[in-house]
Amino acid sequence: MPTVLVTGGAGYVGSQSVLHFKELGWRVLVLDNLSTGHHRFAQYSDLFCRADLINLEEVRRAIGIEPLDGIVHCAARSLVPESIREPVLYFRENINGALNLIQAAGPIPIVFSSSAATYGEPSKVPIAEDATAKPVNAYGFSKLAIEQALAFSGEAYGTRSVCLRYFNAAGADPKGRVGEHHAPETHLIPNLIKVAQGQLGSFKQYGADYPTPDGSCVRDFVHTLDIAKAHEAALRYLWGGGSATTLNIGSGTGFSVREVLGVVNELAERPVAVEVCERRKGDPASLVADISKAAQVLGWRPQHSTLKPMIETAWAWHAHP
Ligand SMILES: NC(=O)c1ccc[n+]([C@@H]2O[C@H](COP(=O)([O-])OP(=O)(O)OC[C@H]3O[C@@H](n4cnc5c(N)ncnc54)[C@H](O)[C@@H]3O)[C@@H](O)[C@H]2O)c1
Incomplete structure (x- = not known):
């Protein structure tokens, strides 16, 4: 051992x-x-x-x-x-x-x-x-x-x-034992969830004019x-x-801020308040890993990183951190 x-x-x-x-x-x-x-x-x-x-x-x-x-x-x-x-x-x-x-x-x-x-x-x-x-x-x-x-x-x-x-x-841990718990929180998914669950007022989307399919940044x-x-x-x-x-x-797959927002809106069963702001300095349009x-x-391949189920575990965690 x-x-x-x-x-x-x-x-x-x-x-x-x-x-x-x-x-x-x-x-x-x-x-x-x-x-x-x-x-x-x-x-x-x-x-x-x-x-x-x-x-x-x-x-x-x-x-x-x-x-x-x-x-x-x-x-x-x-x-x-x-x-x-x-x-x-x-x-x-x-x-x-x-x-x-x-x-x-x-x-x-x-x-x-x-x-x-x-x-x-x-x-x-x-x-x-x-x-x-x-x-x-x-x-x-x-x-x-x-x-x-x-x-x-x-x-x-x-x-x-x-x-x-x-x-x-x-x-987050599917059994709810650990999860993201930062103060301040700077990451996209927890911040969107916190707005959706009423723990934060609104979500700031930095940039809507990136050269990506929907204009928002793409992340992995x-x-x-x-x-x-x-x-x-x-x-x-x-x-x-x-x-x-x-x-x-x-995960080897990119999802835009708006796509993540779409999943959170679905889980919240209502649209999350979003404030569209100027781009932030140093935020690249797209960051996606080649994981080959x-x-x-x-011999490692992601097994738990499909967007919706992943956000669901975070949603459950933030409801009872
Ligand atoms: N969260 C992400 O998306 C992400 C992405 C890329 C890389 N990373 C890296 O992964 C690691 C973990 O990230 P995280 O999100 O869990 O961060 P976190 O802040 O939740 O965890 C970091 C831990 O390190 C401890 N720590 C910090 N400085 C220390 C020190 N000087 N001595 C002893 N303990 C100290 C903190 O108390 C905390 O428990 C970090 O190195 C981070 O840079 C994280």
């Missing part, structure tokens, strides 16, 4: 992976500072260690509690608008935190939560991993810098890692359950001797 540490295991993506690993019968430790995470989510693990990644001694202590077979590194600051306002914070915390983890982990394999934000404005969609990585905000740059730190550490110290570039994480949504399975597949790949690689994790490399390298 493997023992795995999930950093950020009290957060949205990490907690679903904790539950998945527990269902596999694995032993799971969580390292989290609860800055955006929730103590009740961490309680699904075998052991919760409240620690801050930017403190090397705390990281060393957490990693030294018991022998680990792998680490899934989800902990990060991940609000794009905040990273535009506070770039130094993002560079300092995300990068230093990851460097401390790499240093403390030594030979323990690491699966890193990277992001489609590493690509910036893509010149071709669907986006493959060999597309130019040119992030347009400090969040995306911090993720790219960590990918590079892992690559150089592989050459220098033998660090073994897989970087998973998630597109838009979505959905992937269920956190599929991300959890990608984490499992990446760990098994590393345990089987797989070499460092970077893989897209998405993940299928080829890990």
